[in-house]
Amino acid sequence: MLKNKKLAGAVVSEKTNIPNKKIEENGLPGIRMESRDLTVKYGTVTGVKNISLPICNEKVTALIGPSGCGKTTFLRSLNRMHDITRNATVSGEVLLDGRNIYHPKVNPVDIRRKVGIIFQKPTPFPTMSIFNNVVAGLKLVGIKNKKLLNEVCERALKQAALFDEVKDRLNSPGGSLSGGQQQRLSIARALAIEPEVILMDEPTSSLDPQSSSKIEDLIHELKKNYAIVIVTHNLQQAGRVSDNTGFFYLGELVEFGETEKIYTNPANKRTEEYLTGKFG
């Protein structure tokens, strides 16, 4: 049965289209995740330093800045991907629902289930069927119930706005889809395990404008149920899709605030210069 089926940290409910509830911990309503004085180093080289940034429910947070400024480093630290990076050390805290994900007792696998990530290039398993691509995460934790897998697959594909395009060929390989469809398939796979936060690392940089537009529409739909963080080099895209924007430069968070404010009247001179193309 679907109801309250435990997935080692994730909960699949019948009302799967509303997986997240607002939390009001730390006295900050709507904050799902938060970094506090987060510093990531690669050996002696500092990737990001002292980053404190809130990630809110039902909001899209865009991270912008020139190449090498630490956006992706910061993003990857939000689901402990640096655990598998050699020489990488992380200090400070990342709170998810008020709990530090870097606490020694926290299992990073659980964190990665709660914090899904979409990469720059679509990452479907090319020979695996579309269906198996979507439910790969569930199968990995031992879910075998076919009815449940079917329902989760349909729900995730619908959420990723891909179902209508692939419903008649769920057994076709993931690699047979177009680039834009593959990226939405990657998103569906991330959604299937019902994460709380979705991280997107330049999710449209390898897509054509039409596919990019579909992903942007999808982000707009998904934010109703998830907290989303997106790294993008496309300033117009960041302006279109996000509610809050953080500007990174040389590993520091220079400015964070509402996107409208940042784009019309940034408080910091460096943000102004980056946005107007004076550097970067």
Next chain:
Amino acid sequence: MSVKKNTAIQNMRKDVEIMSELILGQLRELDNLLTSGELCMESEKKKKFRETEKTIDEYEIKISDEFINIISLHKPVASELRMVIACYRLSINLERIGDMALKILRILLEIKQHPNIKDFIDEISNMLTLTNNMVEKSILSLFNNDIEYAIWTLKNDDIIDEINKKMIKKIIKKNRGQLSDSQTLSNFINIKIIVSNIERMADQATNIAEASIYYLKGEDIRHSDITSVESELEKPSSDKNE
């Protein structure tokens, strides 16, 4: 920085500056006409005034096209966006000032023969001089990044409103009992139109000052009380001067 975007914005700004110069020239002509007290203008000057008005209209269309192109092609943000928006708002207000200046000129030249106008000429002249100053300073505030000039303009709008009210009262008082005479009534209406148009030109100047403040501070202070926003505006803008 995108050279193409920068050039497009600079070209728009340059056109607004030219349009501003044309408007200020028209206002100076009007001021000279009133200051001389003769209310006479050579036909050559009249012709030039009308031609300039046409040129101003053409600039409004040109600037509007430039604005659309910059927004659609270059997607400016931050101070560049504010500059483009401010320039566009400026061009709309300048065009209206140009229309009003032409209307005032037409009426002044129509009623020049009538003695009633002489009783009001000094007050109208003073009102126009102050309004011209407001228009000039509001424009300069944008192009010289001078918030003080914008605030000065906004403060003087109340003075113009006060002069306008006093003038209307004076016109009514002077013409009391004579309004059955069609010529007097016509002059009364004409003087009222002149004064109202000058007052509306001052309103356009305040619009320009507000556009300038939007560019300089990123604050939209339209429909706000100037005394309440003045102290806020004088604060330095966070760490932009770092």
